[in-house]
Amino acid sequence: MAERSTPTLAVWKFTSCDGCQLTLLDCEEDLLALTGQVEIRHFLEASSRADPGPYDVSLVEGSITTAEQERLIRQVREWSRVLVTIGACATAGGVQALRNFADVEEFRSVVYATPSYVDTLATSTPIAAHVRVDYELRGCPIDRRQLVAVLSAFLAGREPDLPDDSVCTECKRRGNTCVMVADGTPCLGPVTHAGCGALCPTYRRGCYGCFGPVRAPNTRSLIRQLRVCGMGDAELDRVFHTFNAAAPGFASARGETDEPSQ
Amino acid sequence: MTDRVAVIDHSALVELVGLLHAEGYVVVGPTLRENAIVLAELDDGDDLVSGWGVDTEAGRYRVVRRADDAVFAHSAGPQSWKSFLHPARRRLLSTDTSDGDLTVEPEPEPSRRMAFLGVRPCDLVAIGVLDRVLAGGRYPDPGYTARRDGVLVIVANCTEPGATCFCVSMGGGPRAPAGFDLALTERVDDAGHRFLVEVGSAAGEELLAALPHRAATDADLRVADDDLADAAEHMGRAMPEVDLRALLVDSRESPHWAEVASRCLACGNCTMVCPTCFCTTTEEVTDLTGEHGERWQRWSSCFDLDFSYLHGGEVRTSRQSRYRQWMTHKLSTWYDQFGSSGCVGCGRCIVWCPVGIDITEEAASLTALASREVGT
Numbered sequence: 001m002a003e004r005s006t007p008t009l010a011v012w013k014f015t016s017c018d019g020c021q022l023t024l025l026d027c028e029e030d031l032l033a034l035t036g037q038v039e040i041r042h043f044l045e046a047s048s049r050a051d052p053g054p055y056d057v058s059l060v061e062g063s064i065t066t067a068e069q070e071r072l073i074r075q076v077r078e079w080s081r082v083l084v085t086i087g088a089c090a091t092a093g094g095v096q097a098l099r100n101f102a103d104v105e106e107f108r109s110v111v112y113a114t115p116s117y118v119d120t121l122a123t124s125t126p127i128a129a130h131v132r133v134d135y136e137l138r139g140c141p142i143d144r145r146q147l148v149a150v151l152s153a154f155l156a157g158r159e160p161d162l163p164d165d166s167v168c169t170e171c172k173r174r175g176n177t178c179v180m181v182a183d184g185t186p187c188l189g190p191v192t193h194a195g196c197g198a199l200c201p202t203y204r205r206g207c208y209g210c211f212g213p214v215r216a217p218n219t220r221s222l223i224r225q226l227r228v229c230g231m232g233d234a235e236l237d238r239v240f241h242t243f244n245a246a247a248p249g250f251a252s253a254r255g256e257t258d259e260p261s262q
Numbered sequence: 263m264t265d266r267v268a269v270i271d272h273s274a275l276v277e278l279v280g281l282l283h284a285e286g287y288v289v290v291g292p293t294l295r296e297n298a299i300v301l302a303e304l305d306d307g308d309d310l311v312s313g314w315g316v317d318t319e320a321g322r323y324r325v326v327r328r329a330d331d332a333v334f335a336h337s338a339g340p341q342s343w344k345s346f347l348h349p350a351r352r353r354l355l356s357t358d359t360s361d362g363d364l365t366v367e368p369e370p371e372p373s374r375r376m377a378f379l380g381v382r383p384c385d386l387v388a389i390g391v392l393d394r395v396l397a398g399g400r401y402p403d404p405g406y407t408a409r410r411d412g413v414l415v416i417v418a419n420c421t422e423p424g425a426t427c428f429c430v431s432m433g434g435g436p437r438a439p440a441g442f443d444l445a446l447t448e449r450v451d452d453a454g455h456r457f458l459v460e461v462g463s464a465a466g467e468e469l470l471a472a473l474p475h476r477a478a479t480d481a482d483l484r485v486a487d488d489d490l491a492d493a494a495e496h497m498g499r500a501m502p503e504v505d506l507r508a509l510l511v512d513s514r515e516s517p518h519w520a521e522v523a524s525r526c527l528a529c530g531n532c533t534m535v536c537p538t539c540f541c542t543t544t545e546e547v548t549d550l551t552g553e554h555g556e557r558w559q560r561w562s563s564c565f566d567l568d569f570s571y572l573h574g575g576e577v578r579t580s581r582q583s584r585y586r587q588w589m590t591h592k593l594s595t596w597y598d599q600f601g602s603s604g605c606v607g608c609g610r611c612i613v614w615c616p617v618g619i620d621i622t623e624e625a626a627s628l629t630a631l632a633s634r635e636v637g638t
Contacts, residue, residue, distance in 0.1 A: 033550040148550065156548040156555075165530065165566045168616075172534035173350035173561055177298040177340045180616050182323045190529035190616050204296065214528075215567055218581065221525045225321065225617045 007056040007155065009034075010042035012076055014062025014069050015096055015124060019141040020087035021045040021061050030148045037155055053079030057154055059147075060133075063089040063096060063124040070121075070130060077131035084150060085127045088140040088243040092212050095140075097124040097246035101254075124246070135160060138193050138211040140243040146195050166190050166214050167207050171198035179206055186229040188239065191217035191249070208239065213249025220256045266467075268475040269482055272331060272455045275446075276307030278416075281472055282377045287414060290346055291379035292339065297325055299339045301346070304379070311336070318424040318498075318609065321618025330450040334380055337424030338608040342537030343378055343385055347392060347409050350534075350561045354405075354544070357555040371408030380418040380446075383438040384429040384608040388537035389415075390441065394600050395540050405559075414465060417445035421489045425498030426609030428622055432501060434607060436493035444469060447486040458486045499609060499622045502629040506603070510594035513628045514586070522624055523582035525617050530563030532611035532619070533588060538604050541569070564588050589621060 011021055025031065025046060034040075041051035058080035064070055077083055085091050093100065099107065100123045108115045127133055137146055146162070153160035163169075167189035171178070179185040179201050187206035189198065193214050200207050213219075223236060231239065240253040270278075282289045289304045294311045304310060316336040317324045328335060353369045381389070389410075396406040420427070420436035429435060438445055443466035447458040458478055461467045502509075513519075533539040543562040548555045562569055565584050570577035578584045596604035605621070612620045 030550060037550050037552075149547070152548045152550050152552075155550060156552050158546065158548075161545045161547075163566065164568050165563070166527070168529040168531050169534060169561070169563055169566065172531060175300075175341060175345065175350065177296060177300065178323075178531065178614055178616065181321060181614050182297040182325075182340070184322075187616070190527040190531070216528075216579075216581070218523075218525075218527045221527055221617050228321075 006039045007037070008041045008054075009038045010053065010055040010058045010076075010080065011040070011045065012042070012058055012060045012062075012072075013045065014060065014073065014090070014127070015065040016062030016087065016089040016094065018045060018061070020090075020137075020139075021059075023086075023141045023144050023147060024059070027144055027148060030144075034148075034151060038151075055080050057082045057084065057151070060085050060090050060127050061087055063093045063126060064130055065096060065121050065124045066119055067121065068119075073127060073130050082134045082154060083127075083131070084135045084137060085133050086137045086142045086147065088138065088210060088212060089124075090127045091136045091138055092244040092247035093124040093126050095243050095245065098241060099124055100246050101241075126246075135162065137162075138195050140210040143196050145197070163194055164215055165194040167192045167194055167196065167198050167201070167211070170194045170196070171201045174198055174202060176201050179204055180225070180229060184229050186226045186231050186235075186239070188222070191219055191222050208242065209250065210243050212244035212247045215249070217249045219249065219253035223253065223256050266461045267478040267483065268459045268461075268470055269478050270457050270459055270470075270473055270475045272312075272333070272457075274473045274475060275333065275457060276310065277473055278469065279304055279307035279310065279379065281469060282379075282414070286375065287377035288374050289377045289379055290343075292334070292336070294325065298323065299325060299336050301339065301341055301343065301380075310379070315422065316424060318426045318613045319618070320426065320612050320620045321615055323613050331455055332422075332448060332450050334418035334420075334446070334448045335422045335450075337420070337422070337427050338382065338384070338610050338613070340535060340610075340614060342535065342608070342610065343381065343389055344392065344537050344540070346376060346378070347389065347413075348396060348403075348406055348540060352405055352559045354557045354559050357557075358553060359555075360553040369405075371405060373408075375412040375414070376409065377414040377416065379416045381415050381438075381442070382418060382420055382608070383436060384420075384427070384432075384434055384606045385537055386415065386417060386438050386441055387429075387432075387434050387606040388608065391538045391600070391602060391604060391606065392540060394602070395538070398600075415442045415444075416466075417442040419445060419447045419486075419490055419493075421448060421493050423493050423497050424609060424613075426612045426620075427497050427607065428499035428501055428609060429607035430494050430497045430500070431503070431622075432603060432605055432607035435490075437490040442466070447490065449485060449489065458482055497607075499607075499612070499620070501607070501622050502626050504629050506593045506625060507597050508594075509625065509628055509632060510590045512632055514590075516628055516631055518624070518627050518631055519582040519586045521627075522585050522619065523580065525619055526581050526585045527617060528565045528567075528581045528584055529616060530565040531614050531616060532621075533563040533565060534561060535610040535614040536592075537606065537608055537610065538592075539563070543569075564591070589624065592621075593625070
């Protein structure tokens with residue numbers, strides 16, 4: 001068998017809190033195993049070494065909020081054979097995409113002592129709005145097992161298993177009792193993309209949708225039930241407008257919360 | 263020779279769990295965990311739920327403290343026996359290439375026999391459905407048969423059906439006629455807390471013989487008959503009295519599917535809690551070195567978009583097509599495929615639907631629309 005050259009990996013940060021990169025560092029023994037399988041050529045969170053591309057895989061954290069980032073992400077795409085976005089910022093624009101629904105000039109003038117220092121676009125947009133993305137890892141932060149699974153699949157030369165189910169399917173497979181039905185706890189699980197392993201409901205908390213919407217979520221119907229569970233207008237408005245506020249499936253829920261309860 | 267019908271008290275029921283353990287069974291029964299009565303492996307007889315009932319409605323489940331110590335005065339909970347016979351996740355095989363050659367190790371199936379304590383008559387019917395689906399065809403699922411073979415079944419007949427129960431209208435009832443090792447009918451009154459025990463097999467007879475019991479009197483039998491006849495009259499729900507199999511086929515283009523889809527979340531909860539929904543998918547897992555691989559089977563749902571993915575895309579992209587597929591399969595095409603209905607009337611899909619979609623109401627709506635069509 002021909003000797004296979006060691007695949008190269010790069011990790012990139014755009015507008016984000018670094019939490020998803022930390023998830024990679026938190027992989028502990030898996031991280032050691034990974035460093036035995038790939039050459040990490042660019043990962044500023046972990047090392048000041050920054051070798052030029054091309055790279056076999058790029059993990060991209062963060063959203064695009066500056067003109068400079070708009071340029072850089074195109075370069076990263078060119079340098080990368082496979083591009084994987086990691087986390088809600090990269091896949092949906094993140095919590096900073098709340099600016100998309102407001103006036104950035106107003107924020108800039110109110111929040112910062114010297115507004116002229118702030119160089120920013122009017123919107124925070126996901127990576128896929130700028131370049132082609134091969135795989136998306138959802139979540140705020142991403143799930144460590146999913147990250148390792150995607151990298152393992154890449155190394156084995158197969159498609160990763162990233163099902164587009166609801167959180168409910170993971171919750172039920174874990175044998176959890178539904179918090180909404182049995183406790184009356186509001187939960188976004190039915191409209192939220194799987195991948196976390198139903199982490200919050202496992203601890204009897206309602207899902208708050210950090211993995212973003214499933215494809216074509218029926219938020220209108222869920223909102224009616226969230227009202228039955230005691231959520232009011234302000235909470236409903238807020239619950240869909242956090243880490244995935246600009247994801248189309250959740251952004252459209254804003255109009256649906258205005259509907260009077262039935 | 264023991265009696266075929268006897269009476270035991272609550273302490274003998276607790277003792278029964280120990281007796282089953284002594285015989286090497288894994289004993290699974292109803293126990294209170296957080297806010298629900300769940301089926302779980304019992305460490306001892308005191309793990310059995312006691313003194314709790316449930317209040318169910320569409321999209322709502324609450325455990326309720328009872329005035330008595332009844333063990334089986336509750337209806338279907340969040341999971342079914344499917345979780346133990348056809349687990350939500352199961353490793354099928356492991357592979358290893360660390361010494362250069364590929365070795366494939368099939369997953370050994372569990373060898374310990376299970377005893378199911380407190381199987382509801384509807385759930386016993388459901389196990390029969392799973393038997394036909396997973397073990398009845400030309401290619402029985404070895405994972406299923408390994409778990410299913412040798413299961414000891416202790417039925418708990420239903421004296422207090424829930425507001426979401428409709429087994430009677432699905433051809434079943436609160437009393438299991440056969441298919442058990444032992445069947446219990448609970449009674450709590452001034453004369454005490456006791457269980458009428460019917461023997462259904464030699465294994466059941468041996469168990470009963472090892473427990474303190476007395477022969478059942480005519481009065482005991484009459485009381486149980488009356489309680490169960492009464493329960494049959496108190497189903498909280500009923501399917502419309504029509505040919506459901508034909509109704510669903512004839513309703514293929516019904517406008518009602520779009521109405522259901524406006525409420526349906528397509529979250530898959532109904533299929534996960536259904537005691538007969540059996541669909542699975544497989545996933546391949548490798549470690550970072552690539553030397554170790556595993557193949558897993560996990561429950562899948564026809565409500566997932568991925569479920570109908572054929573090369574290039576999904577076939578059932580709309581929610582209405584997915585709800586229609588599920589309900590039509592359950593009530594109609596299941597007959598074509600497996601010779602029976604796929605619904606046993608346990609009501610779980612009604613209770614555990616986060617937005618309370620009620621299969622009996624949807625069937626009634628389809629019936630009303632179909633008859634209107636005939637009338638025009």
